[in-house]
Amino acid sequence: MMVPAAIELGVDIAVLGETEGSAARIAVTAVGDSTDAAAVLAFARDVDVVTFDHEQVPQDVLRALIDAGVAVRPGPEALIHAQDKLVLRERLQALGVPQPEWARVADAAGLAAFLERVGGRAVVKTPRGGYDGHGVRVVSSAHDADDWLADGPLLAEELVDFRRELAQLVARRPSGDTAMWPLVETVQGGGVCREVFAPAPRTSAVVERVAREIAHTLAEALGVTGVLAVELFETDDDRVLVNELAMRPHNSGHWTIDGAVTSQFEQHLRAVLDLPLGSTAARAPFTAMVNVLGGPADGDLDARVPLLMADQPTAKLHLYGKTTRPGRKIGHVTATSEDLDDAVFVARAAAAFFAD
Numbered sequence: 001m002m003v004p005a006a007i008e009l010g011v012d013i014a015v016l017g018e019t020e021g022s023a024a025r026i027a028v029t030a031v032g033d034s035t036d037a038a039a040v041l042a043f044a045r046d047v048d049v050v051t052f053d054h055e056q057v058p059q060d061v062l063r064a065l066i067d068a069g070v071a072v073r074p075g076p077e078a079l080i081h082a083q084d085k086l087v088l089r090e091r092l093q094a095l096g097v098p099q100p101e102w103a104r105v106a107d108a109a110g111l112a113a114f115l116e117r118v119g120g121r122a123v124v125k126t127p128r129g130g131y132d133g134h135g136v137r138v139v140s141s142a143h144d145a146d147d148w149l150a151d152g153p154l155l156a157e158e159l160v161d162f163r164r165e166l167a168q169l170v171a172r173r174p175s176g177d178t179a180m181w182p183l184v185e186t187v188q189g190g191g192v193c194r195e196v197f198a199p200a201p202r203t204s205a206v207v208e209r210v211a212r213e214i215a216h217t218l219a220e221a222l223g224v225t226g227v228l229a230v231e232l233f234e235t236d237d238d239r240v241l242v243n244e245l246a247m248r249p250h251n252s253g254h255w256t257i258d259g260a261v262t263s264q265f266e267q268h269l270r271a272v273l274d275l276p277l278g279s280t281a282a283r284a285p286f287t288a289m290v291n292v293l294g295g296p297a298d299g300d301l302d303a304r305v306p307l308l309m310a311d312q313p314t315a316k317l318h319l320y321g322k323t324t325r326p327g328r329k330i331g332h333v334t335a336t337s338e339d340l341d342d343a344v345f346v347a348r349a350a351a352a353f354f355a356d
Helices: 003-009 037-046 059-067 076-083 085-095 108-118 205-222 264-272 302-311 340-354
Strands: 102-105 122-125 136-139 154-158 162-172 178-180 184-189 192-198 226-235 240-246 286-293 316-319 329-337
Touching (some): 085 154, 085 240, 108 122, 178 205, 329 340
Antiparallel strands (some): 184 192
16 A cells, blocks of 8 residues: 555655565565565665564564665664564653553463452453454453463553543654644454544544644654554543554554545655655545455455445445455445544445455
8 A cells, every 4th residue: 555655756666575475466576574684685685765564574684674774664673662562561661651550471470460450350462473353362360371471471451441442643754753643533343443533533632632742752752763553542531541553554544545635655655765744634524444354255355346336436445455364454445524424334334345
């Protein structure tokens, strides 16, 4: 999704795909393992800047690029906070940024002590690698995470009693300029983002201000270059807490392709190239985004596209070229409107054409 923006900006873009048949195959210019320093270095020989669409590139590969004189944005010192949840929690605590109560637990005794402290139930997360609900578990017993503890310390967090989940996206360029989109509400199901409403409805000025202050603080303090997505809890007792970070264009910002003057993908390119940032103003009073998850069981997406187009001509469809699989994000639909309920109805109705 960064390629159309690159074409419009006149930027030559090279893409390292991990397999010949990856979802990015239409744009792939080289194939290689992003965990293999030699493969990444070979790919990066003729580029000006390297950036990412996921956080899983190892630190030693990032540092090998820097040692070779390649500009890496965001850099390893920033990216580690999106790669390791324990590192993130420690840094947030040092910065005084509001977050759930947490602890590093190395064994069942440590988890038992934390459970007693937070009322008997908690969330445990693997520090690295978790995504879309993977590596996250609700526990109520000291031995509920023994299988994960065998591989090393875990992050334990209070089970936050939240009213809803929010996300604040910010872009930052190396010179320090930042730009933020409107705060959005995200709706999760089964550990996966299902819907995004922009701007977040029924939001107080205080919550908006706090979310923006948190995002600006983190972008500056962590030295982020590119797009930073700050996932937040809005709690029943009116707190705003940081859940997780993503240092790349993020699912909570896909609405910006059709709903904002500058999409997160264009802005990410502007930021990592240290170009002036674009306007983040919304194009319509409301935008709703609904993810297409899994797809039809028979895998026949193409036959359903014209049906969607005829039924919901104002909806905008984005398919990712991925094979269908239960729960997998294979695309999204956006709709804009003067009325939030209307936008949500259109986006949901369009996405329903791809349900099993």
